[in-house]
Amino acid sequence: xxxxxxxxxxxxxxxxxxxxxxxxxxxxxxxxxxxxxxxxxxxxxxxxxxxxxxxxxxxxxxxxxxxxxxxxxxxxxxxxxxxxxxxxxxxxxxxxxxxxxxxxxxxxxxxxxxxxxxxxxxxxxxxxxxxxxxxxxxxxxxxxxxxxxxxxxxxxxxxxxxxxxxxxxxxxxxxxxxxxxxxxxxxxxxxxxxxxxxxxxxxxxxxxxxxxxxxxxxxxxxxxxxxxxxxxxxxxxxxxxxxxxxxxxxxxxxxxxxxxxxxxxxxxxxxxxxxxxxxxxxxxxxxxxxxxxxxxxxxxxxxxxxxxxxxxxxxxxxxxxxxxxxxxxx
Ligand SMILES: [Fe+2]
Ligand SMILES: [Fe+2]
Numbered sequence: 001x002x003x004x005x006x007x008x009x010x011x012x013x014x015x016x017x018x019x020x021x022x023x024x025x026x027x028x029x030x031x032x033x034x035x036x037x038x039x040x041x042x043x044x045x046x047x048x049x050x051x052x053x054x055x056x057x058x059x060x061x062x063x064x065x066x067x068x069x070x071x072x073x074x075x076x077x078x079x080x081x082x083x084x085x086x087x088x089x090x091x092x093x094x095x096x097x098x099x100x101x102x103x104x105x106x107x108x109x110x111x112x113x114x115x116x117x118x119x120x121x122x123x124x125x126x127x128x129x130x131x132x133x134x135x136x137x138x139x140x141x142x143x144x145x146x147x148x149x150x151x152x153x154x155x156x157x158x159x160x161x162x163x164x165x166x167x168x169x170x171x172x173x174x175x176x177x178x179x180x181x182x183x184x185x186x187x188x189x190x191x192x193x194x195x196x197x198x199x200x201x202x203x204x205x206x207x208x209x210x211x212x213x214x215x216x217x218x219x220x221x222x223x224x225x226x227x228x229x230x231x232x233x234x235x236x237x238x239x240x241x242x243x244x245x246x247x248x249x250x251x252x253x254x255x256x257x258x259x260x261x262x263x264x265x266x267x268x269x270x271x272x273x274x275x276x277x278x279x280x281x282x283x284x285x286x287x288x289x290x291x292x293x294x295x296x297x298x299x300x301x302x303x304x305x306x307x308x309x310x311x312x313x314x315x316x317x318x319x320x321x322x323x324x325x326x327x328x329x330x
Contacts, residue, residue: 013038013040013226013308014037014038014222014223014226016304017192017195017222017225017226017301017304018219018222020192020297020300020301020304021192021195021196021199021218021221021222021225021297021301022196022199022200022293022294022297023195023198023199023202023215023218023219023222024215035063035066036059036062036063036066037059037063038063038223038226038227038230039056039059039230040230040233040308041233041234041237042056042129042132042230042231042233042234043125043126043129043233043234043235043237043238044237046124046125046126046128046129047125052128053128053131053132053135056128056132057132057135060132060135060136060139061139063139063223064139064142064143067143067219067220067223069146069216071146071147071149071150071153071213074150074209074212074213074216075150075153075154075157075209075213077209078154078157078207078209078210078213079207079209080157080158082206082207082210083158083205083207083210084204084206086204087204087205087206087207087210088155088158088160090201090204090205090214091151091154091155091158091210092151092155092158092160094147094151094198094201094214094217095148095150095151095152095153095154095155096152096163096171097194098144098147098148098151098152098217099148099152099163099168099171099172100171100172101140101141101144101147101148102141102144102145102148102172103171103172103173103174103175104174104175104187105137105140105141105144106141106174107174107175107177108133108134108137108140108183109134109137109138109141111134111177111180111183112130112131112133112134112137112180113131113134115130115180116128116130116131116134119240123238123240125238126234126235126238126240129231129234129235129238130180130235132231133184133231136227136231140224140227143220143224144220146216146217146220147217147220150213150217151213151217154210154213179241179245180235180241181232181235181236181241181242181243181245181246182245182246182248182249184228184231184232184235185228185232185245185246185249185250185305185306185309186249187224187228188225188228188229188232188305188309189249189250189253189259189260189301189302189305191221191222191224191225191228192221192222192225192298192301192302192305193260193298193301194218194221195218195221195222195225195301196294196297196298196301197294198214198215198217198218198221199218199294199297200291200294201214202214202215202218225301225305229305229308229309232246232309233308233309233310236309236310236311242327243309243310243311243312243327244324244327244328244330246306246309246310247306247310247312247320247323247324247327248324250302250303250306250314250320250324251317251320251321251324253302254299254302254317254320255317255321256317260295260298260299260302261295299317303315303320306320
């Protein structure tokens with residue numbers, strides 16, 4: 001099967017994620033005909049098609065370049081007088097939330113390199129998949145810096161107090177290490193949740209530049225989700241990582257009072273190990289993020305990602321729990 005097949009499958013997969021997240025598929029680079037893509041069957045690409053890291057990394061690079069956009073230009077063209085109190089709050093909280101992406105990407109680069117070397121000589125296709133993940137984390141990190149800088153600089157422009165150095169350092173706290181499939185599954189869900197949140201906010205915003213900024217960031221989050229699904233699926237496809245780990249994470253998000261409900265929960269959790277951005281949303285922004293239609297989209301997106309990663313389809317949180325219990329018992 002050639003590259004054209006994967007391009008078609010991947011493009012359809014991406015459109016589906018856009019549809020599920022509630023973000024419309026538009027923006028620079030997204031409507032080109034022969035655009036680069038996220039490879040949906042990465043383990044097979046290395047193992048059966050004998051594709052190489054040089055080839056896959058070029059595809060990643062082409063994709064990254066095709067989607068680049070200018071945060072400075074968008075921030076400078078926002079007209080503060082067009083912004084409501086909710087818009088201002090969304091900008092401020094998104095700026096803080098996005099600060100936690102860098103430690104996550106830093107950790108991924110380190111973890112992936114260690115894990116890749118563990119598989120060399122045992123399963124070389126898997127070692128290549130994980131090296132592709134570590135290499136891709138450089139684009140992920142760079143794209144997240146657009147988000148962080150865009151929103152946090154705009155917040156300053158709107159008159160919010162700058163963060164102290166101690167707060168910046170606190171936001172950079174690195175998450176504890178975990179099983180790689182669990183980590184990738186969690187990240188695919190977090191990116192999906194972020195995409196839905198941005199989709200929700202974009203609907204409320206009147207200023208065209210702020211709306212564009214939010215939509216660009218949301219489109220990046222959809223693309224990040226797509227990459228995490230691709231890497232997680234490749235790990236599961238190799239047979240070396242147990243799908244029950246993905247189900248454990250899905251259960252953690254979907255269970256009553258789980259991660260999915262974030263700021264809509266009655267209390268805000270303090271986590272000594274890291275900062276989770278959805279725990280910090282309050283007032284109007286929290287309401288927009290936790291609106292019933294947003295929660296439904298997030299649930300659907302998580303179930304969709306879980307199916308793409310593991311190949312097992314579930315239609316409700318209860319079914320996820322049942323399958324998880326079965327997998328744990330096996
Ligand atoms: Fe982001
Ligand atoms: Fe992201």
